[in-house]
Amino acid sequence: MEIFKDWRGLPAAAKGACVALGNFDGVHLGHAGVLRAAHAARPDAPLAVLTFEPHPREFFRPQDPPFRLSLSPERAEALAGMGVQLLYELPFDAAFSHLSAGQFCREVLHEGVGAVHLACGGDFAFGHRRGGDVALLARQAEAFGMGLSVVPPVSDAQGLISSSRIRRLLQDGYPGYAAMLLGRPYTIRGEVRHGDARGRTIGFPTANIALGRHLEPARGVYAVTVRLPGGAEVNGVANIGQRPTVGAAESRLEVHLLDFEADLYGQELSVALHHFLREEQKFPSFEALKAQIALDAAQARAMLDRDQNPAKPL
Incomplete structure (x- = not known):
């Protein structure tokens, strides 16, 4: 084109x-x-x-x-x-x-x-x-x-397919329904920036992407797939929001890639939202946050595996 x-x-x-x-x-x-x-x-x-x-x-x-x-x-x-x-x-x-x-x-x-x-x-x-x-x-x-x-x-059956309706679905935490109207998963694309590296210290390094001019979907945790610059796709778990446990003020997208390790700073990623797992919440300690992220990652892994292998027995 x-x-x-x-x-x-x-x-x-x-x-x-x-x-x-x-x-x-x-x-x-x-x-x-x-x-x-x-x-x-x-x-x-x-x-x-x-x-x-x-x-x-x-x-x-x-x-x-x-x-x-x-x-x-x-x-x-x-x-x-x-x-x-x-x-x-x-x-x-x-x-x-x-x-x-x-x-x-x-x-x-x-x-x-x-x-x-x-x-x-x-x-x-x-x-x-x-x-x-x-x-x-x-x-x-x-x-x-x-x-x-x-x-x-x-x-x-629910009405007119429009950009405004898709925005409402995303802001209400329904990326799956939004994907049905888009014809593909909703994707946020951006450059990986340096963050505060707290994820790495608790065993869950993240790629940090500013939302910029993108709509901010419902704040919380998502099961995602990430397209890398070379075209490969990797499963992941992501948080969108202000990270209340660490007291951040700016909303951003943080993605932990499952079974993947590489330096992605400065590279452009496309992050597709598939499932909304839970709302953003504040934890009493980093240990509690770490435990919840492990649960989130396990849930995201299971849900994405089911999506990608629908004939696989449970």
Whole structure:
């Protein structure tokens, strides 16, 4: 997949695509429905996504707590896995936010990326102060000779599949249900940083990763799998939170990799949350904490082994 950061001056090979529009935070099953509709409408054209970085909500409300399900590299990887060939990841800044809906259609979609067909959800809004809706998009698309597919929302028995619903599931401690709506486990990707090394002193060394702009899921302990830089996956047990036993103030992700020893400082890991084991809690001593971590690790090992070997007898 090729990634372009501007709609201006694109090479001819990057134009003439069927373009799906939206933020695509999380790249969930609802987004997959938009991509399928886009491809079905024009299977002869390259499949493309036009999205924004940062997320417009981050630009307009920087004081909000982090809420992103997927940052730029994670989103790109997920879209590539769904067959997207071209990604227009446009910088969302003050100048871009002042483009009118008409300018967006003419300058970006028609003249810039040269879209032959568009696809979006029924709630797609665009342009200065979200002045454009799908009705306006339809009129503009017709005027510029672009096709348009407005894709109905994807739902399950519990309701609409959306990024906001997935966020709530993660914040309530249901990574398994979130994975069903994402089509894959929820993953936090980040660089391993130096911590206070307390885990090593009690026999459970951890890789410490800042949550950064990622949504903070429910605080507590998880069974996880960790993808290493070379692509190998290792099972682990992780804590997300402020570590009340040691009195830390900043929430972060700490991962203990099972049956694995290596120096991972400075390397980027992808940590997939599979099962929520327990809430974060404060222990009266490091010995009590050490005993509980041993229990957590054993539980995580058993649950992940069952996931990965479903036919194995109990």
